[in-house]
Amino acid sequence: MPDARRPPTEEPRLTTRRPARRRHRYPRHVVAAMPLALAGLLALLVSGNTLRPFERVTTIDGKMASKSDYFKDPEVQRLLLKHGIRVDIHRLGSRGIATQSLRGMDVVFPSGQPAARLIMRQQQRSVRTARPFVTPLVLGTFRDYAKTLVAAGVARPQRAPGGGETLYYDLDMKNFLKLIEDQKTWNGIDFDEHTDRSNAGRVLVRTSSVCESNSAGTYLSILAFVKNGNQAPGTERGRHRRAGVGGPAADPVLDVAEQVKPLINLQGMASDEQADSYFSDEGESIAPVSLIYEHQFLKHQVDHQKKRGKQDSRRVLLYPSPHALTEPELISLGERGDRLTDLMESDAALRRRAIELGFRVRFSGEDGTSEQLNAYLREHDVQVPTPNPDQTKVDAPDLNALERIINHVGSCPPAGRDDGE
Amino acid sequence: MRPRRREPVLALCLLLLAATMLTACTKDKDHRTLRVLASPELADVEPLLKDLEDDTGVELKLDYKATADLSGPLGSYDLAWPASDRSYLLRLQERGERAARPESTAIMRSPVVVGLTRAVADRLRRGVPGGRLSWADIADAAADGTLRFGMADPRRSDTGRAALVGVATAAAGTGGALRTQDVSCDRLRGFRSGQTLTGASSRELIDGYVRRQSAADALIAHESELLTLNASGKIGQPLEIVHPEDGMVLSDFPLMLLDAGEHKAYRKAVDWLRRDDVQKKLMERTWRRPVGPDVPRPAKLRAEIGNALSYPDQPAVVQRLMENYGAPGNGRAAAGDHVVFLLDFSTSMRGRRMADLRAAFADLSGADPTATGKFARFYRGERLTVVRFAGRVLQERTVTVRGDRDLKSLNSFVGEGQFGDDTAVWSALGRGYDIAADAVAEHPGRPLSLVLMTDGENNAGLSYREFTRRHAKLGGAARAVPTFPVHFGEADADALRRAALRRAADATGGRMVDANSSSLSQAFKEIRGCR
Numbered sequence: 001m002p003d004a005r006r007p008p009t010e011e012p013r014l015t016t017r018r019p020a021r022r023r024h025r026y027p028r029h030v031v032a033a034m035p036l037a038l039a040g041l042l043a044l045l046v047s048g049n050t051l052r053p054f055e056r057v058t059t060i061d062g063k064m065a066s067k068s069d070y071f072k073d074p075e076v077q078r079l080l081l082k083h084g085i086r087v088d089i090h091r092l093g094s095r096g097i098a099t100q101s102l103r104g105m106d107v108v109f110p111s112g113q114p115a116a117r118l119i120m121r122q123q124q125r126s127v128r129t130a131r132p133f134v135t136p137l138v139l140g141t142f143r144d145y146a147k148t149l150v151a152a153g154v155a156r157p158q159r160a161p162g163g164g165e166t167l168y169y170d171l172d173m174k175n176f177l178k179l180i181e182d183q184k185t186w187n188g189i190d191f192d193e194h195t196d197r198s199n200a201g202r203v204l205v206r207t208s209s210v211c212e213s214n215s216a217g218t219y220l221s222i223l224a225f226v227k228n229g230n231q232a233p234g235t236e237r238g239r240h241r242r243a244g245v246g247g248p249a250a251d252p253v254l255d256v257a258e259q260v261k262p263l264i265n266l267q268g269m270a271s272d273e274q275a276d277s278y279f280s281d282e283g284e285s286i287a288p289v290s291l292i293y294e295h296q297f298l299k300h301q302v303d304h305q306k307k308r309g310k311q312d313s314r315r316v317l318l319y320p321s322p323h324a325l326t327e328p329e330l331i332s333l334g335e336r337g338d339r340l341t342d343l344m345e346s347d348a349a350l351r352r353r354a355i356e357l358g359f360r361v362r363f364s365g366e367d368g369t370s371e372q373l374n375a376y377l378r379e380h381d382v383q384v385p386t387p388n389p390d391q392t393k394v395d396a397p398d399l400n401a402l403e404r405i406i407n408h409v410g411s412c413p414p415a416g417r418d419d420g421e
Numbered sequence: 422m423r424p425r426r427r428e429p430v431l432a433l434c435l436l437l438l439a440a441t442m443l444t445a446c447t448k449d450k451d452h453r454t455l456r457v458l459a460s461p462e463l464a465d466v467e468p469l470l471k472d473l474e475d476d477t478g479v480e481l482k483l484d485y486k487a488t489a490d491l492s493g494p495l496g497s498y499d500l501a502w503p504a505s506d507r508s509y510l511l512r513l514q515e516r517g518e519r520a521a522r523p524e525s526t527a528i529m530r531s532p533v534v535v536g537l538t539r540a541v542a543d544r545l546r547r548g549v550p551g552g553r554l555s556w557a558d559i560a561d562a563a564a565d566g567t568l569r570f571g572m573a574d575p576r577r578s579d580t581g582r583a584a585l586v587g588v589a590t591a592a593a594g595t596g597g598a599l600r601t602q603d604v605s606c607d608r609l610r611g612f613r614s615g616q617t618l619t620g621a622s623s624r625e626l627i628d629g630y631v632r633r634q635s636a637a638d639a640l641i642a643h644e645s646e647l648l649t650l651n652a653s654g655k656i657g658q659p660l661e662i663v664h665p666e667d668g669m670v671l672s673d674f675p676l677m678l679l680d681a682g683e684h685k686a687y688r689k690a691v692d693w694l695r696r697d698d699v700q701k702k703l704m705e706r707t708w709r710r711p712v713g714p715d716v717p718r719p720a721k722l723r724a725e726i727g728n729a730l731s732y733p734d735q736p737a738v739v740q741r742l743m744e745n746y747g748a749p750g751n752g753r754a755a756a757g758d759h760v761v762f763l764l765d766f767s768t769s770m771r772g773r774r775m776a777d778l779r780a781a782f783a784d785l786s787g788a789d790p791t792a793t794g795k796f797a798r799f800y801r802g803e804r805l806t807v808v809r810f811a812g813r814v815l816q817e818r819t820v821t822v823r824g825d826r827d828l829k830s831l832n833s834f835v836g837e838g839q840f841g842d843d844t845a846v847w848s849a850l851g852r853g854y855d856i857a858a859d860a861v862a863e864h865p866g867r868p869l870s871l872v873l874m875t876d877g878e879n880n881a882g883l884s885y886r887e888f889t890r891r892h893a894k895l896g897g898a899a900r901a902v903p904t905f906p907v908h909f910g911e912a913d914a915d916a917l918r919r920a921a922l923r924r925a926a927d928a929t930g931g932r933m934v935d936a937n938s939s940s941l942s943q944a945f946k947e948i949r950g951c952r
Contacts, residue, residue, distance in 0.1 A: 088684070089688065090684060091524050092524065096522060183596075197725070198666070200594070200596055200667060200668070200728075201597075201668065201728050201731070202597045265734070266597050267597075267598065267731050268599070268731035268732050268734045269507055269510070269511070269734040270734070272525070276527065280530070280711075280712055281710070281711075281714055282530055282671065282726060285532075285671070285725065285727060286729045287729065307715075413514075
């Protein structure tokens, strides 16, 4: 669209419309045409294309991963359309976005900082960006599995108000990883005693591909942090480290990568759209524990409460400790994209909607990002998750170290961009 | 003032009319036809595609081809719609290219399951504590000849491949994804001996079954295909659907965007296909499970599907698995393996060791209730030779397993044999290779291996050097027959003996297994299917 720079024309105002007092005054052909015209209007209304023929809508092409949830929301779409913007979503993993061609795109919206920084590093010019919200990385599971993990001593339920069944558990990552390393199966930690079903599969976390996705990459930084004695790998310069016999052990980053590799690769082929399968009816069969984002879970619970009048008490969250917060970043690649990043920064309605979609949004004058979200959850009778006060936050390894860990664990093909941009 | 009053209304009407026409025009302009390479199973969605076109202006032209990994030229296709994109992704990975991974959206789900005739299902369940059938039980019944099944060709059909990976993962029993070491030996020989039907696609498989229902008692296919078959009235009695207890592979029928230039039309099609009302229609028409949580399901689609098995991420693993499995079920009986057991009956074997040996044979004949036992057992069509030796070869017997009687006769041969003095290890192995030479001459393509079980030091007959000299003179095919020595005895005292056995294994491409660290039964299971 070469003319995209022109400002969108205003919505036409149909102020000519006045109540007609005396119907019989209209000639027959007008009366005859009325139903047809009304049908047309209805069709337009129903198809969501009202007024479309008259106004200029700028379509913004954006590559994004799980945060497409935000732009897929009908209310967000409506708010954007008020500003003459429609976002065309190209679904791709965040790290996939960073390593593939961006030709034809106006914005990209990687789900977290590592991928965002990769992308910005590759831009020739300074770019406008927006970081509208944050959300923690979490593990989605099911009641019976959570109970099994509690019994195994690695998870602890958060207290639910009124003493009901909690939706949230804190997960001790160090000991949870020990279960995985010890090759425990779910039946091996007595899953079959908490339910009438059985599962001879190994205890593991299903993730999307580490080469493609932000969530899996961030999960890797949790694993690396824990396996490295609660510090980010690559930061122990100057400290004496035990050197293994040859191989990667001489390199502390690769040493940690080698340790976390089996924890991820155990699952075999990674599958995309973890949340999609987790929330489906077959979710519990597909994966007992899936790597998702908090906003996806909270949105699901609010929807469930609205639709069925109760929380989905079968699906529960494990908050990993130490934990990692992800900060998606909307990056503009051109003037059209700038309009969207500016809007995301300035428009209060768009940010308020983010809360309703389960994101944590920072408003001015607020210490944290949680107050408004918590209020919204309370308002909708969804249990409010409590951050564990002694929770350690994962210091992510620096970008280069994380890249090396990811490439080592995933044996990722070299990042080659096919457009030479 | 009549005219003035009328104008606005007239204007509004004209405006709205214009809008209607504009919409119509827009629709026309946005019409796109996309060519889709689709799994033959998806022929059942075709009737809904007209609605897709009416609603969105996107026309999908489906070309049905059975292809497991979308190999072949894809240039002319805008989209692909396989049962699963796993094999395709593995192929991308194997080529090592950072090929832009196509946008892919799951449209429907269906697990790979077993459909059994009522009588066979009831019979199998009676033999299983708790009555919950597993792939191991299916393999067990296939091996003993009481179950004949059909499955699509894993080399050509994505459904067949998913089924094979599922069964093999259950056979490995690690609880994780298949690894190279899990497929280095073929654990599915018994399972495969029961396959009597196949097809290039599962559609072909099911058509074949409809024509000849007496040819099989079971079909391995997607739940959706079996429910459709049951509902079609084309078969005498509906198949009972079993979701095996030890896990399943789930297909999610992703719609994949091959030509990124068609992104807009793709998005429209995907958004439409995932609409709740469309998902409901898809479910009612195809018996696949909706991807979203908000579509109420009929009772038949509420059954628990069991646990999804991890899918291997190494292309070589799946490749090896398919090579091992071959293409049984094409009407001709699959040739079973031939295994020659050379068993030490010297007096030192008396007592506990002989009891262990007899128990191991009984286990392999179907007594082992574990999953690995059910997969590794002797199976119908397998040819078994037992050579008893002490200071010389004492006695031999060969059976081709046709039923329980053959296994009983073999077990009594092992169970009632007399002991002898001395141990002629290398003479026995020499005899094994004579048998092998005859066998490869008679049945050139038949997989053959030797299992040498001994607890003693060679103190009679041929020396190791004499044996190797003889061995070197054998024809190429016989020389290539691997030997799997199973050592049985005190570990520390026998270093020398074990070294010689290991040399024999290495020289013939076999592998030595120590029966001290585990049971003899376990050791036998470990080398079953290895070549």
